[in-house]
Amino acid sequence: MSVLAAAPGAPSVFDGFANAVALVVLLLEFGMLRASLLRAQVRLYAGQSLAVSVLAVVVAVGHHVPELYVLAALSLALKVVVVPLLVLRLLRDADAEIAGSGALGVASEVLISIVVAAFGFFAVGVLDIHSNVLPTAALSLSIAVVLVAFILMVVRRDVVSQAIGFFSLENGASLASLVVASGMPLILEVAFLFDLLVAVVVFGVLMRTHQRRSQSLSTEHLDRLRG
Amino acid sequence: MTIILVLLVVVPLLTTILCAVASYRVSAAATVVTGIAAFVGAIVLVPTVSAHTLTAIRYLRADALSVVFLLATCFLYAVTAVYAVGYLQTARDVSDGEEERRAYFAQHSRRFFVGFNAFAWSMMCAPLVNGMALLWIAVEITTVISALLVALDNTEGATEAAWKYVLIASSGLGIGLLATIFMYFAGAQVLGQSYDLAFDPLLAAAARLPDTPVRLAFVLAVVGYGTKVGLFPVHTWLPDAHAEAPTPVSALLSGSLLAVSFYAILRYYQIATDALGPRFPQTVLLVFGVLSLLLAALYLLEQQDIKRMLAYSSVEHMGILAIAVSFGSPMALTGAMLHVLAHAAAKGNAFMGAGVLVRKFGTKELDRMADGVRLLPWSGPLLVATVMSLCAMPPFGLFRSEFQIVAGGFSERRNAGTAILVVLVTVAFLGLSLATTRILFRVRPLSSDGRLELPTLTVGEPSWWMVIPMVAGILILLLLGLMPPDQLLVLLSHAADTLRGRPA
Numbered sequence: 001m002s003v004l005a006a007a008p009g010a011p012s013v014f015d016g017f018a019n020a021v022a023l024v025v026l027l028l029e030f031g032m033l034r035a036s037l038l039r040a041q042v043r044l045y046a047g048q049s050l051a052v053s054v055l056a057v058v059v060a061v062g063h064h065v066p067e068l069y070v071l072a073a074l075s076l077a078l079k080v081v082v083v084p085l086l087v088l089r090l091l092r093d094a095d096a097e098i099a100g101s102g103a104l105g106v107a108s109e110v111l112i113s114i115v116v117a118a119f120g121f122f123a124v125g126v127l128d129i130h131s132n133v134l135p136t137a138a139l140s141l142s143i144a145v146v147l148v149a150f151i152l153m154v155v156r157r158d159v160v161s162q163a164i165g166f167f168s169l170e171n172g173a174s175l176a177s178l179v180v181a182s183g184m185p186l187i188l189e190v191a192f193l194f195d196l197l198v199a200v201v202v203f204g205v206l207m208r209t210h211q212r213r214s215q216s217l218s219t220e221h222l223d224r225l226r227g
Numbered sequence: 228m229t230i231i232l233v234l235l236v237v238v239p240l241l242t243t244i245l246c247a248v249a250s251y252r253v254s255a256a257a258t259v260v261t262g263i264a265a266f267v268g269a270i271v272l273v274p275t276v277s278a279h280t281l282t283a284i285r286y287l288r289a290d291a292l293s294v295v296f297l298l299a300t301c302f303l304y305a306v307t308a309v310y311a312v313g314y315l316q317t318a319r320d321v322s323d324g325e326e327e328r329r330a331y332f333a334q335h336s337r338r339f340f341v342g343f344n345a346f347a348w349s350m351m352c353a354p355l356v357n358g359m360a361l362l363w364i365a366v367e368i369t370t371v372i373s374a375l376l377v378a379l380d381n382t383e384g385a386t387e388a389a390w391k392y393v394l395i396a397s398s399g400l401g402i403g404l405l406a407t408i409f410m411y412f413a414g415a416q417v418l419g420q421s422y423d424l425a426f427d428p429l430l431a432a433a434a435r436l437p438d439t440p441v442r443l444a445f446v447l448a449v450v451g452y453g454t455k456v457g458l459f460p461v462h463t464w465l466p467d468a469h470a471e472a473p474t475p476v477s478a479l480l481s482g483s484l485l486a487v488s489f490y491a492i493l494r495y496y497q498i499a500t501d502a503l504g505p506r507f508p509q510t511v512l513l514v515f516g517v518l519s520l521l522l523a524a525l526y527l528l529e530q531q532d533i534k535r536m537l538a539y540s541s542v543e544h545m546g547i548l549a550i551a552v553s554f555g556s557p558m559a560l561t562g563a564m565l566h567v568l569a570h571a572a573a574k575g576n577a578f579m580g581a582g583v584l585v586r587k588f589g590t591k592e593l594d595r596m597a598d599g600v601r602l603l604p605w606s607g608p609l610l611v612a613t614v615m616s617l618c619a620m621p622p623f624g625l626f627r628s629e630f631q632i633v634a635g636g637f638s639e640r641r642n643a644g645t646a647i648l649v650v651l652v653t654v655a656f657l658g659l660s661l662a663t664t665r666i667l668f669r670v671r672p673l674s675s676d677g678r679l680e681l682p683t684l685t686v687g688e689p690s691w692w693m694v695i696p697m698v699a700g701i702l703i704l705l706l707l708g709l710m711p712p713d714q715l716l717v718l719l720s721h722a723a724d725t726l727r728g729r730p731a
Contacts, residue, residue, distance in 0.1 A: 127439050129412065146405065153398065162394055169401045176405060180412035183420035188360040192404075195367050199397060202371040206390055209378055213386050222387045225467040227526070227535070 014062045015135040021055045022138040025175055026117065029148045029168055033113055034106050038091055038160050038217075042084050045164050045171075049079035052174050059182055067186040068178075074193055075174070083167060083200050087160065090204060094211045102155040113151045117144035131180050139179040145172030158217045159210055163203045170196055228275045229283035235268050235297070236287060236355055239304075239348035246340040251333060254340040255312050261344065262301075262308035265351065269294065269301040277717045280427075288357035288426060291721035292497075295564050296354040296490045299571035300483040302703065304347040306696035310579050311343060311475040313692025317586055335379070339473065342376045346479060353487045358424040362491055363400070363407045366455065369484055370396045377472040388464075388471035395464040399454025406447035406495065413440035413502075426494065433501030441502040448495040449511055455488035457542045458549065459519040469538035470591065474582030477534060481541040481578060482571035489548055489567075493726060496552065500728035509553040516549030517647055524651045527658030532591045533581045536662055537574065540617060543655045544570045550648050551632040552726065559635025560723035562628045569624030569707050573616045576700035579693065580610035584666065586689045599667040602686055607667055609697045614663040616704050618656040624707025 028048040035041040053076040060068035102109060120143040130136060146169055153165035177184065211217055242261040246254040272294050275281060280290040289297070315336050349372055353365035370393065378389035411424055417432040454461040465485075469477045492512075499508040523543035530536040544566070551563035583606040588596045600607035616623030619630075629652065636645030688694055706712075 127443065129409075129440060131412070143405075146401070150398065153394065159390065166394060166397050166401070169398060170404075173401055173404045173408065177408045177411075181408045181415070183415060183422075184360070184411055185421065185423050188423065191360070191364050195364050198368065199371050199393075202374055202393060205375065206378060206386070206393055209381065210386050210390055213381075213383065219390070222390060225384060225387055225391075225470070227466075227529075227531070 014058070018055065018058055018062075019135055019137050019141075021051055021058065022141040022175060024051045025055075025171065026141050026145050026148070029145050029152070029172075030110065030113065032161075032164060032168060033109055033148060033152050033155075036106075038158070039088065041161060041164055042087050042091070045168055046080050046084040048168055048171050049075065049083075052171050052178070053080065055175065055178055059178055063182070065182055067189075068182065070186060071189050071193075074190065078193055078197055079167075079171070082197070086200060086204055087163070090207055090211070091160065093208075094217055102157060104155050109151065109155050113148045116147045116151055120144040120147040129180065136179075139176060142172050142175035142179060145169075145175060157219050159207045159219060160217055162219065163207060166203070167196075167200070228272065228281055229287075231268050231271055232281055232283045232287050232289055232355065235265060235272075235301075236348075236352055239265060239344055239351060243341055243344040243348060246337065246344055251315075251336050254337065255315070258308045258340055258344055259305075259312065262305035262347070265347070266298075266301040266305040269297045272297070273714050273718050277714065277721050282357060286357050286361060287355050289355055290725060291718050292493065292564075292725045293354035293490070294718060295567055295722045296486055297351060299486050299568050300347070300350045300354070302568075303479055303482045303571055303575045304351070306575055306699055307475040307478050307579070308343075310478070310582075310693055310696045311339070313690035313694075314473065314475055314582065314586075315339065316692060317689045338379060339376075342372060342379065343475065343479075346372045346376055346476070350479070350483050350487050354490050357426055359407050359410050359426075359429070359494065360424045362494065363403055366403070366452065366488060366491055367397075367400050369487065370400060370455065373468075373472075373476065373480060373484060376476045377468045379473055379476075380471070382471070384467075385471040388467035392464040392468040395461070396455055399451050399461055401451070402447050402454070403451030403491070406444045406451050409440045409444040409447065410495070410498070413437055413444060416440075429498060430501065433498050436498070436502040438503060441499055442507065445495050445499040445503075445508055446511060449492055449515060452488045452491040452495075453515060456485050456492065456545050456549075457519070458515045458545060459522045459542070462519065462522070462542050465542060466535045466538040469541070469578075470532055470534040474534075474578055474585070477537075477582075478575040478578035481538065482575040485541055485545055486567050486571060489545060493552065497726055497728075500726070505555050505728060509555055512549045513553035513644060516546045516553060517644070517651075518546075519543070520546030520550065520648070520651045520655075524654040524658070527655050527662075530658065530662060531593055533584060533593055533596070533662075533666070534578070534591055536593070536659070537577050537581055540577070540655065540659060541574060543652075544574070544617075547629065547632065547648065547652065550644060551635070554632070554636045554639050554641050554644070555727070556635040556639040557720070557723055557727065558638060559632050560726050561719050562631025562635055564719040564722045565624065565631065565707065565711070566628035569616075569628050569704060572700045572703045572707070573613055573623070573625055576613040576697050576704070577610070577617055579697050579700070580606050580613055583689060583693050584610070586693075587684065593662055593666055596666040597669045597671050602684055603688060604686065605688055605694045606697060609694070609701060611663065611667060612701055613697070613704075614659055616701075616708075618659055619652065622708045623704040624711075625704070627708050627711075 028044050031044045032041050053072045056068045056072035121140040124140040124143045149165050149169035153162050242257050276289050276291050276294045282288045349368040374389050374393035413436045416437050417435045457465040496508050523539045526539045551559050619625045
């Protein structure tokens with residue numbers, strides 16, 4: 001429990017709040033893992049992005065980093081509004097509601113994810129990386145988010161869930177960057193976000209191509225290329 | 228000189244925009260001219276960066292290491308641009324006549340030229356930007372553009388390959404982003420909370436960086452960017468994408484994109500050796516290199532598809548590069564730098580030759596091709612020479628580079644690593660040369676049922692535009708193998724020096 005013991009005594013209000021938001025991000029990741037309606041999954045992603053934006057504001061207030069307000073606003077506009085809307089439009093066109101069954105049952109998926117998330121949480125904890133902006137537990141949580149996002153991409157067999165898995169992986173990375181790299185110049189942060197937008201457009205184009213070609217969102221038959 | 232640096236980053240972007248609006252002929256001409264101009268520009272930079280590091284408008288930077296990778300990219304940009312003209316021309320001849328198909332061709336070729344130039348542009352930016360964060364952004368842009376190019380042919384295979392590629396490579400780069408963040412954290416301990424991850428301050432501070440975050444950043448970078456290099460076990464997208472992309476794009480993917488991603492790893496290596504000493508980063512690279520080489524050598528023995536075979540050969544050569552860097556001696560590092568250039572030329576040529584064969588026989592399956600040397604009087608022999616050079620036969624450039632790598636390995640007493648390298652390269656040689664000999668010299672195709680006949684094909688090349696770039700590639704390989712220019716050797720040894728860590 002060295003992670004939690006790193007901050008001696010009771011955590012400050014700021015630390016407690018930051019940790020709580022980071023935890024919400026992880027819980028929403030689990031929510032995405034078990035959501036069977038694609039629409040619900042996209043909404044959970046929007047909620048997760050919102051939580052990350054809120055955390056950016058919290059850090060901006062708590063540590064007087066005014067650039068983070070801009071970042072929070074941009075990430076709110078892009079990740080909470082634009083990206084989910086794009087994906088939802090695709091879903092409407094594709095006329096698909098329910099994600100195909102994953103490679104595993106929901107219960108096993110969640111169990112595996114808990115193990116993986118715990119591994120990520122404690123593995124980063126023992127690395128002893130201290131940040132003077134956010135409590136270390138938030139960093140451990142962000143790595144757990146990234147790992148669970150990988151599980152999501154691995155077990156799901158439809159293009160929307162896999163894409164959402166990747167987008168939420170990026171949310172995990174944003175969380176980590178808030179914890180340990182909040183001083184990064186704004187221009188780089190904006191470039192990262194812009195890059196994400198380009199990636200989203202490309203994901204969208206490819207999802208659409210796939211859907212037109214196979215009349216479904218499933219990746220089940222994407223197994224012809226081998227060897 | 229800084230103006231050339233800026234032009235190299237700006238002009239291909241302008242060409243991209245031009246291609247979005249211009250007609251087929253204008254786009255083709257602009258692409259070829261830009262490609263050749265970019266190669267000339269990269270050559271002009273060589274003497275300057277051998278003397279000192281060049282920076283421009285704060286966010287651009289070129290040193291010997293980056294120019295080596297820039298040369299490889301620009302050379303392939305030039306030759307594949309010429310090749311693409313022939314590649315599209317043969318497609319246009321087929322679609323001549325009907326109005327509908329002509330409209331389809333116009334749209335297809337426009338998308339191709341826009342994507343092609345944008346892809347080359349992003350790969351030229353990656354080695355020229357100043358800083359870990361910008362480097363990540365450039366590499367991510369190469370991913371998304373090339374994913375669209377892989378999907379361009381709009382076949383079932385292309386769609387599948389593009390989806391796998393964009394998903395796997397983007398996830399890999401997600402790990403690369405974590406590496407960037409941890410590197411930022413490490414740097415922040417010395418340089419203060421707000422800085423922009425530029426190379427020079429980071430390198431100057433490298434010795435004082437805290438151990439654990441640098442270690443973490445390096446391993447994450449090897450796995451993350453390694454996804455795009457095609458290192459085992461995150462190489463799985465590579466054969467699919469290389470096989471399904473249009474041939475000029477396959478050549479760029481293999482010769483240039485993999486190398487540019489390796490460049491990103493080398494930047495992390497540079498900082499990690501300064502911060503941690505050479506032992507840890509070298510061990511990591513050695514493990515990934517040997518595993519990739521092993522996998523590729525075994526897959527090469529039993530391959531049915533000509534483009535997949537060449538893709539696995541790329542995995543093999545990236546493994547060789549990783550092992551070469553892990554040896555760490557000046558000779559092996561210089562060899563590795565030469566290897567980047569020679570591999571770009573050879574693999575570009577091999578894909579272009581394979582593309583001609585695919586056009587001629589109308590299939591990618593090795594079993595259905597035969598008698599290539601007679602049917603293709605130019606590309607056939609050129610492909611033989613190219614494959615020999617890929618197998619590191621003298622007198623070509625790869626012979627010189629691999630010889631230097633092996634000699635460098637023995638000189639550092641890395642006997643086990645070097646011996647494994649030699650054995651696995653020999654296995655790969657066997658696979659590659661057997662398959663090529665079959666399709667080029669056997670008179671009749673060997674199908675699994677043994678009855679398959681060649682369709683009646685006439686002797687002749689599909690297009691001269693597809694032959695000229697191969698001649699250029701072979702000439703470059705001969706030049707690199709027989710008498711590399713002095714300026715180039717100076718550049719290579721300077722690039723190798725930047726990877727050796729600070730002088731003890």
